[in-house]
Amino acid sequence: MPGGSIYVQRDDKFTGASPQWYYEKYWYEDARSRQRARALKAAVAFAAVLALAIKFSLPWPAAYALSAAALVAAGDWWWSWRAFRATAVWRGRRRGEAVTGRLLRRSLRKYGYRVLDGRAIRGQASIDHLVIGPGGLWIVDNESWSPDTEIATYGGRLFFGEKYGTSTAQPLVSQASAFAALLAAETGLRVTIRPMLAVHCGQLPRGGMVVAEGLTLAKPSLIARLIRVAEPGVLTQEQVELLSRTAARELAKSS
Numbered sequence: 001m002p003g004g005s006i007y008v009q010r011d012d013k014f015t016g017a018s019p020q021w022y023y024e025k026y027w028y029e030d031a032r033s034r035q036r037a038r039a040l041k042a043a044v045a046f047a048a049v050l051a052l053a054i055k056f057s058l059p060w061p062a063a064y065a066l067s068a069a070a071l072v073a074a075g076d077w078w079w080s081w082r083a084f085r086a087t088a089v090w091r092g093r094r095r096g097e098a099v100t101g102r103l104l105r106r107s108l109r110k111y112g113y114r115v116l117d118g119r120a121i122r123g124q125a126s127i128d129h130l131v132i133g134p135g136g137l138w139i140v141d142n143e144s145w146s147p148d149t150e151i152a153t154y155g156g157r158l159f160f161g162e163k164y165g166t167s168t169a170q171p172l173v174s175q176a177s178a179f180a181a182l183l184a185a186e187t188g189l190r191v192t193i194r195p196m197l198a199v200h201c202g203q204l205p206r207g208g209m210v211v212a213e214g215l216t217l218a219k220p221s222l223i224a225r226l227i228r229v230a231e232p233g234v235l236t237q238e239q240v241e242l243l244s245r246t247a248a249r250e251l252a253k254s255s
Helices: 019-029 031-055 061-085 096-111 166-187 220-228 237-250
Strands: 114-120 127-133 136-143 151-154 157-160 193-199 209-212 215-218
Touching: 019 031, 031 061, 096 114, 096 127, 096 136, 096 193, 096 220, 114 237, 127 166, 127 237, 136 166, 136 220, 151 209, 157 166, 157 209, 166 193, 166 215, 166 237, 193 220, 215 220
Parallel strands: 136 193, 193 215
Antiparallel strands: 114 127, 127 136, 151 157, 209 215
């Protein structure tokens, strides 16, 4: 390919024909329009608060109006930036596994959970995170879809927009079973592993979570909370330690 390398696989996220490239292009080109809309909102806030301040004879009405305009402008900028930043993993600007791994460790370590990254049964596909703690075991993978992709469940089936989600759910459910079988055989403990998928971009329903076809899909910020509220006492501290050591030894670390 012109300007490319035969040794490096091309990532379509960074080509001029990708949805990600167009999304960024249009977002930056729309900056002036957003600024005009922001200025209009700030002006409306200024006029409304100024009128109220004068009506109620407040001292320094202009100061109240200016403060309101500044708050509205800052809030509008923050909302716009937050929406754009939420697409960073989908656009290839951030690594989903790094984001989720950091959230898991920050939220779960103090509760006695262990987080192992990039693990796989040798010769099989890897998962991004294996979580072991008092509430049990989970595997967590990361994925992102375009911002307008609706993620939902109908009749117990998982959908991404108009497409079935079985091809996404089934491999994770199978990996969870395979991991559980290996750990059970090595430790002699009865082990069940629940699969989860951290969704970095895409439209989840209100509440930020979908459960379908044996898989839980949730926003990255909710994953640790869902794990933490699981019934404690499933595993003792000694069992958590045994499973963690076994997983570190028997499950290959992906590069």
